[in-house]
Amino acid sequence: MLDSNLKTQLKGYLERISEPVEIVASVDDGEKSREMLELLNDIESVSDLIKIDVRRDDAQVKPAFALRQPGTEPRFSKRSGAWMTTTTSKPSFRSPAKAAPTWFRH
Secondary structure, eight states: OOOHHHHHHHHHHHHTTTTEEEEEOOSSSSHHHHHHHHHHHHHHHTTTTTTEEESSSSSSSSSSEEEEOOOOOOOTTTTTEEEEEEESSHHHEOSOOOOOTBBOOH
């Protein structure tokens, strides 16, 4: 999905991650879910600290994903943390106004 130029740029950003991060993907069998998983796999491929946890049987809006530190629960809720959904024609990102996570170096 991502061309080599974008992967190179992304790798530069992801080198700033100092702790493991999991991307929890809530998916179904639809085309949008397949596209999102392809993108998330590209992201995972450029950093050893990023892993994907795919969930098909949860009650979240699909497709959607959330970030979490290993061992914690993902936060798909708009009120409790950042989340991404591609159920509309344009992807939308929402995040509470707060400092960057501790696992991301400035």
